[in-house]
Amino acid sequence: MILLDLNPKSKIPLFKQVFNQLKRMIESDILKPGDKLPSTRILAKQHGLNRTTIYKAYEELWALGYIESKSGSYSTVRQRTKVVNIKINSNESNLNWEEKISSASMLLIEPDNKSVAKSSKKGIIDFTPLSPDPEIIPNEEFRKCLNETLRENDGNILLYGDSLGYKPLRKFIAHQMQLHAVHVNSSEIIITNGAQNALELLLKLFIEPNSEVIIETPTYSAIIPLLKYYHAKILEIPIKEDGLDLDILESTLANHQAKLLYTMPNFQNPTGITSSQAHRERLLEICEKHQIPIIEDGFVEEMKYFGKNILPIKSMDKSGLVFYVGTFSKVLFPGLRLGWIASNAYCTNRFLEIKKASEISGNMLIQAALELFCSKGLYEMQLKRIHKVYRKRMNIALKTLRENIHNPNIIYTKPIGGYTIWFEINNSNKLESDLVQMIYQNSVLVTPGNVSYYSASEKVNFRISIAHRNEAEIEQGIKIIAKTLNTLKD
Template sequence: MLLLTVDEQSLEPIYRQIVAQIRDKIAGRVLLPGERLPSTRRLADQLGIHRSTVATAYQELWALGFIDLSPGSRPRVRDRMQFATAADRGDKGLVDWQTVVSPASEAVWRTYRRLDPLGKESTPALINFASMNMDSRLFPLESFRACLDRAVKNHGDALLGYGARAGFPPLREYIARRLQSHGISVTADEILITNGSQQGIDLVFRMIAAPGKTVAIESPTYDYVLPLLRFYGLRPVEIPIRQGGMDLGALAAAIAQERPVLVYTMPTFQNPTGISTGQAHRERLLSLCEQHRIPILEDGFEEEMKYSGRVVLPIKSMDKRQLVIYCGTFSKVLFPGARVGWLAAEKECVERLVAIHRFSELAPSMILQAAIHEFCQSGHYDRHIGRMHRAYRKRMQTAVRALSRHIDPAWAEWTEPSGGFLIWLKLKPAPHPPPDWKTLLAAHGVEATTGGSFFYGETPDTYLRLSISPLNEEEITEGVRRLAAALRQAHHPD
């Protein structure tokens, strides 16, 4: 006899109580495959409930694959596959993914494992100069929360649909007006909202991708660009960075020999070097690309973060021939969770990018974009930029002073940036075999990004990129002191 109980006082419907008990008995091997269950009439009489309740329970068990139902026959326990448990699955599945994925996907995965090891979290004891995350202590949480509430209240259910393909129209209009303050003359129709600047770069690469095409890039360059180029089959042509920016003589030679279809550049607070190019350099770069009709992807990810020296306008501000695609973001000033960036380009180019965007992401988040628009329109964004400038001006000054005080010029050299969050150290050769820098730094309680990941090819020199974005002045000072101790050990191990 199948022994079941029902509780008529429970909030759980009676048919679900029956389903749960029979499932438990099957899982516990009390009921074995092939065993018959009572008829609906018999079980209903046994439990003192209506026959239709039992029938509903049996239908649910059939739908879940636990029993077989046949007209005129009693239900039978089904011989079914058991649900896999964590212990059943183990660490390795049946599929050898390396043989299934494309070579490009495999290369990207291996790069990801190297740059962002799975499960890796920065140890709290380490002072982290490797992270590009913003300092969460500076996030404008309360004012952004209020703007999010107002955006939902003002726009209501209009934010719950797919919305405009190119992004929230009022935000595109705001960005177009703001870019005009940077000398960039664009309309809202020439703006595409993206999921951060990284997606903007990805969309441009996808638009031009074809086997055998080349892209001219700075060397070193933003490390997350290199895996994308490999994935899309685009061949990077590395152009060395000098003190004033990309070596334009080397670029001219590369154009003549390699015929790149795009030049990717970060002229302001370049990642990883922190270098900003001057007006004359930007004019010569634009003129060279105009001469050969090569589009420029200008990455302005830290454009707003200049807090010393004269402002140099973006290359896009001089672009009379619609050659430049300008990429910007709110993430590096507001907070990284605000995955909202933009591309500004000729209208036809934007339309092509919208089409590509449409088939990989049906629509962007209208709610988040509306909240950011409200934040900007209310004046919060400009006030937040002011606070960020004051905070990071002091932090960068603190970092430069600490480097000058603690780092022997015989160990490393660097250039003080005029903004942004990055300092690029070129390490002097140690008189002994080079250490494993990651291990040596960790032993001294500090973490930094080694320079090899920012080059497509090999580099004979050793670099460290220091990011001050997540650290306050006290942490920066202590971190540089620990870095100096590691460099001292590398040069004087005894």
């Protein structure tokens, strides 16, 4: 049994105290390579702590190479030879890098072991990936476009290029946005390394340490480390059936001066919720009143399967307050690393300076090849193709859920597009992590809800994404999930 000496009144956060003491035990060989650590639940119980606290300490130990965690098993102390540390080839001083690195980068030491580890277990139905199925990627068509681009351009396409992005591609994007009633021109668009990089550009442009940023909760998990890195102060607004709770937003804004609001109005990640036109109008009105720039993340704008179209917030934006983030990652493929921000000319020029300082320019070859792909009508064709595929997949998923889940404590969303379905288990006698583990033992991998929350959530949630699974797998996987959930009744 591990006994920790913790001081709740100390300025050092509890998780850090736990971390420090375990680290010391490992370094002084009290805990030896191969030793099992107690489960987070047991250690938390023994010390009267929140389980998240222990979890965070273990994560940090993991990140620094002190322990190994295998999904579905105990954490163990690593072989010291494997400890991630700087090589000492001589008797030079052993640098303490932790003292040297920036506080911002320290905040990133909470890596993706927060989610269920990828497993190599055979026969697993993996509902975690959120990018198009490799089976339906237009590999061959894109190859031809790349080929043609390199054949028909001289070496100049391989030099530095326009830091805003390849102009014909920006024109295509502007055109595409017009189909969604958004009127921007190519000089109001900057091409980024995927949507993630677009979000970073936005934070770089607007955020100072302690700037307040409003996010939906739950939200896109990968914006959380980014907000931490930029020392943003995060204000969480819960999401309801119709999008973020506007009443809570208004009351929050009565006492706060937010610098940005981040929202995904369509098929929100992770919940799959889509807000109505009326909701969007009111949201824009509130933000206009308080002059809060909106990041509208349209990461799956094009992937609507059922019902009539709802226009982006950006389409109603008369004062240039909305920053529309788009991406080719969820419709074509993420390997392109191409996304964009459509906003106003002033801010686009500012993004340009930031982009130049970061990496001079993007990859013109890939951008030109994609533009060729689009100009041949292949983008539209691919869109139709994957629409058809995913409409069916989503239908199968919802049908299987309808037929197999009858417990009123088990709530799931019914998305009209996108790839994700969100589950909430009320009155659960299991912790979320245990439930996710139970599902995994039945050979289905889902994403635990907690990764999508900034403040640790007390709820029991998980997300499934149908992006990489075919209809048979979806049906089978959801049946397994339903069966596992139905045991909770006992």
